[in-house]
Structures are given as C-alpha cells and as structure tokens.
Amino acid sequence: MNEPVRPRPLTRAPLSARSDRTFQGLILALASVIVLVFVLSVYQLGRESWPALREFGLSFYTERTWNPVSGQFGAAQMLIGTLVTSLAALVLSVPLAVASALFVAEYAPKWLANPVGYLIELLAAVPSVVYGLWALFVIAPILGRWQQGFFADPANVALYTRCQDLWNSGQTTLQCFFVPSAFDGRGLALAIIILTVMILPYTASVARDVIRLVPADQREAMYALGATKWEVISRAILPYARAGILGGVILALGRALGETLAVAMVIGDSQEIIKSLWGGASTMASVIANQFGDAQERLHRSSVVALGLGLFFLSVAVNFLARVVIARLTPKGIQ
Amino acid sequence: MTAQSTPLSGRPRPRLSAARRLRNLLMGVLIALSTVVVVAPLLLIFFYLLREGLGAMNLEFFTRTPAPEGETGGGLLNAILGSLQMLAMASVLGVGVGVAGGIFLAEYPRHPLMPTVRMLSDVLAGIPAIVMGLVAYGLIVLQFGFSGLAGAVALGFLMIPIVVRTTEEVLKLVPVTVREAGLSLGLPQWLVILRIVLPAAAGGIITGVMLALARVAGEAAPLLFTAFGNPLVNLDPTKPMSALPLEIYRGATSAYDENQRLAKAGALLLILIIFATSLLARRASRRR
Structure with missing residues (x-):
C-alpha cells in the first residue's frame, strides 16, 4: 500500500507476457463496449421514461387511456395491439413456414431446393420500409376494394350502421368485429398480413436447419415400417424437430414484437380500444415511430420512451425464453 | 403368409393403402402450395418495384x-x-x-x-x-x-x-x-x-x-x-x-x-x- 507499484523487471516478465497483457487489455476494453451499450440503453430509457413512470406508476402499462391532449397516458392499448398483431401473425405464419421448410428439406430436388432456400433468405433481407411501401401501395387498395364491395349489399350497410353505434359507445360484438370500417384498407388486418409475411422467413430458415439435422436413421426406420412420406414427416421428423422449431417460432415472435415501420405505415395509428379487425390500432413500436418526433410535451415524450422501455424488456424476455426452450428441449445432437 | 402379415393393420390392405396414399399426396401438394405462398411476396415485391421504380431511375x-x-x-x-x-x-x-x-x-x-x-x-x-x-x-x-x-x-x-x-x-x-x-x-x-x-x-x-x-x-x-x-x-x-x-x-x-x-x-x-x-x-x- 505505501510503496508505489513498480513495473516488474524484464527478466521475470518477458516481452511476450507484457505484450499479451496489453493486447488482452485492448480486446477486453473494446469488448466491454458491448456491456456499456447495454448499460447505457437501460440507463437512458430508464431516465427518459422516469417522469411518466413517476406520474402514472406501473399502472402505466395497464391503463387504457392514451390522450396527449388531456395528458393522460396508459400503454395497455398498445401492449394489446403489439400482442394481438404478433400472435396472429405467428399463428398464420407457422404452418406456412414449417411447410416451406419441409419442402426445401424433404421434398424438393437439389436444383429446386437451393434457389427456394435463397429466395426465403432474401425475404428476410427485405427492409421493413420496403414491406411497408408494398403493403401500402399494393395490398391496401386490394383490401379497400374488397371492403367497398361489402357495402354493395344494403343489408350490410344496415349492419355497419348498427356496429358503428356500438363502436362509438366503445363496444363490439363478434359479428361487428369482422365488419369492415376502413375504406383505405389500412388497419389491424393489413398489419397482421404484412407482419405474417415479414416473420415467415425467420421461422422457415430455423425450421429448415432443424429438419435437416434430424438423423437419417429416424427417417429410414419409419420407412422400413412401410410408412408413406407424410407419415414419416408427421411421426418421425416433426416430433424430433419440435423443440428446434418452437425455438425458431419464439425468435420470430421477438422480431414481430419490435417490427416498427411496416406496421406503423399500415396499422392506422389509433390509440382506441380495438373494436374491429379492419379498424385502426397501434403497437408499442408504431406509436414510438409515429409520435416521438411530434411529442413536444415532456410527459408525452416520456410516455413514448416508457413504451420503448417496455418493448426493450419484452424483447429481452422473449429472446431469453427462446434460448431456454432451445437449450432445454432439443434432443442431443441437434444444436 | 398373408394371414400373418395383416394382423397389425387388422383391415384388408388395399383400402387402407388408398387412403394413406391419398393423404400422402394431399399433404405433398399442400406443402408445395404453401411454399409458393411463402416465396410469392418476394417475387411480387421485386417485380412491383421493378415496374414502378425502374422508370424513375435515371x-x-x-x-x-x-x-x-x-x-x-x-x-x-x-x-x-x-x-x-x-x-x-x-x-x-x-x-x-x-x-x-x-x-x-x-x-x-x-x-x-x-x-x-x-x-x-x-x-x-x-x-x-x-x-x-x-x-x-x-x-x-x-x-x-x-x-x-x-x-x-x-x-x-x-x-x-x-x-x-x-x-x-x-x-x-x-x-x-x-x-x-x-x-x-x-x-x-x-x-x-x-x-x-x-x-x-x-x-x-x-x-x-x-x-x-x-x-x-x-x-x-x-x-x-x-x-x-x-x-x-x-x-x-x-x-x-x-x-x-x-x-x-x-x-x-x-x-x-x-x-x-x-x-x-x-x-x-x-x-x-x-x-x-x-x-x-x-x-x-x-x-x-
């Protein structure tokens, strides 16, 4: 303690040992930036969302009103919007993704399997804004035309009027939930459609990799019992690959939760209770994209960041879950 | 010979085989169709942008x-x-x-x-x-x-x-x-x-x-x-x-x-x- 630290004599620490320590220190310093980025993220999001969380407490995430004019902020609608769009997209995409993985891994000859595999990977590389642009300019008009066709029938118009009254009082019924209400095609349904397309390649490529790793013995044993191809797939391959596919599905869920611009462009940005499949809605990410830039008031701005904080922890939790599922349920030999 | 090989299924073979073959075929077609649905958006997006965007790329x-x-x-x-x-x-x-x-x-x-x-x-x-x-x-x-x-x-x-x-x-x-x-x-x-x-x-x-x-x-x-x-x-x-x-x-x-x-x-x-x-x-x- 009382003696200053002196560098060790050269004889005890040869040049290589010192240079090794220097290099390791440098690498460690750079790698620590990863830790730093995480800590700074939590700190920044926490600090910025503090005013909103102090004002509303944790009920911020369970309160339904989001009204910048009256300064009332609750994230429940966006939380529900995020979960509804993501889970619906997941339900729609999983069968398609697994089927395409089976096609690439089990059915297609090599000359076809490779290009299809390429295309699915390129699908994952298409940027969110480009999906959004396509959904807005191509899919939305199609949905819009279909919804206008719905009103050609006077009975449907009467139904719509009835539902409108219900919606205005903040309620809905199962029938009204499916009645069209947005004639430009934008809304919850379009967001689910585009989200489905966007997360398909993630599940598909994980499923394909896992299916390819199913041991050949597994297939051959089943074939030897006289099984057809579909029987081999449904009873020998899919049960074996189940855990890996589930891991891929949860990873895709993580993607869906944070998907921003494509959803923000098409979902119709409404912070009211979801009353119709065709009506407007919003997700946590879409509200951040649509409102953060315009939020002048401190509380509004802070509430938007609090949405980001919630999204941050939601994504971390989902990714953690995916890792646990893959580690726990995967049979030995499949990574 | 045949009497010994059938007990497992318990039913005459040809009928069962037709049903299984049909299901096998059906699932194969379904899987191929699903793959088309998965890949279609990529091609649709690409050709849409090609049609609409190429003209503006001067x-x-x-x-x-x-x-x-x-x-x-x-x-x-x-x-x-x-x-x-x-x-x-x-x-x-x-x-x-x-x-x-x-x-x-x-x-x-x-x-x-x-x-x-x-x-x-x-x-x-x-x-x-x-x-x-x-x-x-x-x-x-x-x-x-x-x-x-x-x-x-x-x-x-x-x-x-x-x-x-x-x-x-x-x-x-x-x-x-x-x-x-x-x-x-x-x-x-x-x-x-x-x-x-x-x-x-x-x-x-x-x-x-x-x-x-x-x-x-x-x-x-x-x-x-x-x-x-x-x-x-x-x-x-x-x-x-x-x-x-x-x-x-x-x-x-x-x-x-x-x-x-x-x-x-x-x-x-x-x-x-x-x-x-x-x-x-x-x-x-x-x-x-």
Whole structure:
C-alpha cells in the first residue's frame, strides 16, 4: 500500500507476457463496449421514461387511456395491439413456414431446393420500409376494394350502421368485429398480413436447419415400417424437430414484437380500444415511430420512451425464453 | 403368409393403402402450395418495384436532390450519400467492437467476464431497432442535436451483435492445432491471434460484416430521431443527414405522387444493393 507499484523487471516478465497483457487489455476494453451499450440503453430509457413512470406508476402499462391532449397516458392499448398483431401473425405464419421448410428439406430436388432456400433468405433481407411501401401501395387498395364491395349489399350497410353505434359507445360484438370500417384498407388486418409475411422467413430458415439435422436413421426406420412420406414427416421428423422449431417460432415472435415501420405505415395509428379487425390500432413500436418526433410535451415524450422501455424488456424476455426452450428441449445432437 | 402379415393393420390392405396414399399426396401438394405462398411476396415485391421504380431511375435520380413538395423531378443524391456516410461510420463502431468482441469470446473463453459479454451480446441482438434509435437519441441528440453521427451510432449498435456472433463462430472453426503450432514457435498469443488466426478467418469475418451492413442499410426506424433526414446533400456528420430508407419512408407516406415515385425508385435501389450484398456474402461463405 505505501510503496508505489513498480513495473516488474524484464527478466521475470518477458516481452511476450507484457505484450499479451496489453493486447488482452485492448480486446477486453473494446469488448466491454458491448456491456456499456447495454448499460447505457437501460440507463437512458430508464431516465427518459422516469417522469411518466413517476406520474402514472406501473399502472402505466395497464391503463387504457392514451390522450396527449388531456395528458393522460396508459400503454395497455398498445401492449394489446403489439400482442394481438404478433400472435396472429405467428399463428398464420407457422404452418406456412414449417411447410416451406419441409419442402426445401424433404421434398424438393437439389436444383429446386437451393434457389427456394435463397429466395426465403432474401425475404428476410427485405427492409421493413420496403414491406411497408408494398403493403401500402399494393395490398391496401386490394383490401379497400374488397371492403367497398361489402357495402354493395344494403343489408350490410344496415349492419355497419348498427356496429358503428356500438363502436362509438366503445363496444363490439363478434359479428361487428369482422365488419369492415376502413375504406383505405389500412388497419389491424393489413398489419397482421404484412407482419405474417415479414416473420415467415425467420421461422422457415430455423425450421429448415432443424429438419435437416434430424438423423437419417429416424427417417429410414419409419420407412422400413412401410410408412408413406407424410407419415414419416408427421411421426418421425416433426416430433424430433419440435423443440428446434418452437425455438425458431419464439425468435420470430421477438422480431414481430419490435417490427416498427411496416406496421406503423399500415396499422392506422389509433390509440382506441380495438373494436374491429379492419379498424385502426397501434403497437408499442408504431406509436414510438409515429409520435416521438411530434411529442413536444415532456410527459408525452416520456410516455413514448416508457413504451420503448417496455418493448426493450419484452424483447429481452422473449429472446431469453427462446434460448431456454432451445437449450432445454432439443434432443442431443441437434444444436 | 398373408394371414400373418395383416394382423397389425387388422383391415384388408388395399383400402387402407388408398387412403394413406391419398393423404400422402394431399399433404405433398399442400406443402408445395404453401411454399409458393411463402416465396410469392418476394417475387411480387421485386417485380412491383421493378415496374414502378425502374422508370424513375435515371441520371437525375442519382445526381439531384428531391424537388420541393408539389414539384416534379429531382433525385435521391442526398439519401444515397447520407446512407454511404452513415454506413461507413457505423462500420467503424460495429466492426471495431464486434470483431474485438468475437475475439474475446472465442480466444479468451476462461476470462471471468466472458459469460456476461456473451449474454449481453445476445440480448443486444434481440433489441428492436427503434429502441436503439431512442437510446441514441438520449445519448447524443439531446446534447448535440440531430446528426448523421447519431444515426451512425444507432446503426453501429445494431451491427455489433451480428458481427460478434459471426466472428466468434468463424474463429472457432480455426483448428486448435494451428494456434498450437504458432505458440510452439515461440510467438506470443497476441501475435498468434493477429497474424495466424485472424487471417485464416478473414473471409468469414468479412462475410459477417457484409451481412450486418446489408441488415442495417435498410433500417429507417433508428434514424427517425437521430439522423432525422435532410433534403440537401450533407457531408458534415454533425448535421442532420438523409438516408435511403428514411426517404423511402417519408416518400411512401407522403401525399405527393412525385415523392411516392422517388420512394419506389429508392426502394428498388435499396433492395438491389441489399440482395447483391447478401448473395455475395453467401457465395463467399460457401466457397470457404
């Protein structure tokens, strides 16, 4: 303690040992930036969302009103919007993704399997804004035309009027939930459609990799019992690959939760209770994209960041879950 | 003979076989159809952009900035230059930290900090891009205002975990015997890493960096509140800067036909660049 630290004599620490320590220190310093980025993220999001969380407490995430004019902020609608769009997209995409993985891994000859595999990977590389642009300019008009066709029938118009009254009082019924209400095609349904397309390649490529790793013995044993191809797939391959596919599905869920611009462009940005499949809605990410830039008031701005904080922890939790599922349920030999 | 082979099924063979064959055929067709549905959006998007965007991709598109709203003409030079600058700056951060992180995870597995770095790198990989935009906003924009540098930092943060992951995987593919050969010649560990292991893994690392670039080149969400966008060409990283995905976003949500036209052409350019990068990276990684 009382003696200053002196560098060790050269004889005890040869040049290589010192240079090794220097290099390791440098690498460690750079790698620590990863830790730093995480800590700074939590700190920044926490600090910025503090005013909103102090004002509303944790009920911020369970309160339904989001009204910048009256300064009332609750994230429940966006939380529900995020979960509804993501889970619906997941339900729609999983069968398609697994089927395409089976096609690439089990059915297609090599000359076809490779290009299809390429295309699915390129699908994952298409940027969110480009999906959004396509959904807005191509899919939305199609949905819009279909919804206008719905009103050609006077009975449907009467139904719509009835539902409108219900919606205005903040309620809905199962029938009204499916009645069209947005004639430009934008809304919850379009967001689910585009989200489905966007997360398909993630599940598909994980499923394909896992299916390819199913041991050949597994297939051959089943074939030897006289099984057809579909029987081999449904009873020998899919049960074996189940855990890996589930891991891929949860990873895709993580993607869906944070998907921003494509959803923000098409979902119709409404912070009211979801009353119709065709009506407007919003997700946590879409509200951040649509409102953060315009939020002048401190509380509004802070509430938007609090949405980001919630999204941050939601994504971390989902990714953690995916890792646990893959580690726990995967049979030995499949990574 | 037949009496002994049928008890398992318990029913006459031909009927069962027809049902099974039909189901087999049906599922095969269903699976093939599903694959068509999965791949169709890619082709539809590509040909839509080709049809709508190719016409707008003229000399003006590459040499001019967007015309004022309501007027015709103009290009996306500001966005193209902005994207290039921000990607270059993001690479410095993403590659520097990412490759070092990969080296740390692969070459110093017994370091006490290793599990923490690995876990946090995986955590960062799952954080939505828009949230990274909020973080960069709080870190930089609050103090210094909107700038290309802030956008580059957000993109760099997004690149780090991708580069870490691939670097670590590729370094682990280099056989231990190669490292031992270097050490047995008396080389210190850092020289073994720098002169033997890294060159052997260079191809794979470059592939990883290209994939990371392709991924963040299309991100507009983290740039909304950091780089912000700029209708003029800007070469000063401390000032607001435009980027291709930002212009696509603004154009696609704009009411003006001219802006929409530019957005479609920009989207075509962007996916062409991204597809080319992805395919090149894939080809390079397959050749190894």
